[in-house]
Amino acid sequence: MKALGIDFGEKRIGLAISDAEGRYAIPCKTLARRSDRQVIEELSALAKEESIELIVLGDPLNLDGSAGLQSERVAAFSRKLAAALDLPIETVNESLTSHEANSRLREAGLTARQRRARVDSLAAQILLQEALDRRRTPEPV
Numbered sequence: 001m002k003a004l005g006i007d008f009g010e011k012r013i014g015l016a017i018s019d020a021e022g023r024y025a026i027p028c029k030t031l032a033r034r035s036d037r038q039v040i041e042e043l044s045a046l047a048k049e050e051s052i053e054l055i056v057l058g059d060p061l062n063l064d065g066s067a068g069l070q071s072e073r074v075a076a077f078s079r080k081l082a083a084a085l086d087l088p089i090e091t092v093n094e095s096l097t098s099h100e101a102n103s104r105l106r107e108a109g110l111t112a113r114q115r116r117a118r119v120d121s122l123a124a125q126i127l128l129q130e131a132l133d134r135r136r137t138p139e140p141v
Contacts, residue, residue, distance in 0.1 A: 001018075001021075001022040001053045001054055002017070002018055002019070002020050002022065002050060002051055002052055002053050002054075003017070003018040003022055003025075003052065003053065003054040003055070003056055003128060003131070003132065004016070004017055004018075004028075004043070004046065004047060004050070004052045004054070004055050004056065004128075005017070005018075005025055005056045005058070005124040005125065005127055005128025005129075005131070006043070006055065006056065006057045006058060006124060007058045007094060007120050007121075007123040007124040007127060008057065008058060008060075008073075008074050008077055009033065009120060010033065010073075011032070011033055012030050012031065012032060012033060012120045013030065013031040013033050013039055013120065014027075014030050014119070014120025014121040014122070014123050014124035015027075015028040015029050015030065015031065015043075015046070015121055015124050016028050016121060016122075016124035016125035016127075016128045016129075017050055017052070017128075018128060018132055022054075022132055022135065022136075023132065023136070024129070024132070025124075025125045025126075025128035025129040025132060026125065027118070027121035027122050027124065027125045028046075028121055028124070029121055030117070030118075030120040030121050031043075036077055036080055039077075040080060040081055040084045040085075043055075043081065043085070044084060044085055047085060047087065052087065053087065053088075054087065054088055054089075054090060055081065055085065055087050055088070055089045055090070056089075056090050056091075056092055056127065056128050056131040057074065057077075057078055057081070057089055057090070057091050057092075058074070058091070058092060058093075058094030058123070058124070058127040059071055059074050059075075059091040059092065059093055059094060060074060060094050060095065061093045061094075061095055063095060065093075074091075078091065090131060092127050092130055092131045092134075094123065094127045100123075100126055101118075101119045101120075101122035101123040101125075101126060104122065105118060105119060105122065
């Protein structure tokens with residue numbers, strides 16, 4: 001099952017796409033967010049072009065697991081996205097994915113400018129990979 005991972009932000013939205021078997025997440029690109037409508041149109045076109053079967057949307061929960069203002073914004077965006085696309089949408093806790101992505105890029109020796117250009121799509125890869133791994137791992141009995 002090919003999936004699209006979305007790291008939703010106020011200014012930028014990071015995207016990652018899985019391979020056709022749904023095993024590996026690969027950073028794709030970052031969209032500049034001007035409006036929900038514009039983003040949904042771009043995501044719809046990408047979903048059709050890539051034959052996406054599942055959307056995985058990062059939910060920025062607070063560290064204690066509660067939903068804050070940004071989590072509520074993601075929920076509202078998720079409802080709009082669900083109304084526009086006929087695809088299942090799964091959310092995954094994305095707490096600290098951008099921090100982890102920045103750390104990985106810093107360790108790889110990228111400059112601040114290079115990190116800024118890649119952090120959102122890498123964060124999307126991290127959250128998508130987590131969702132893919134969870135789907136393959138059987139639930140404990």
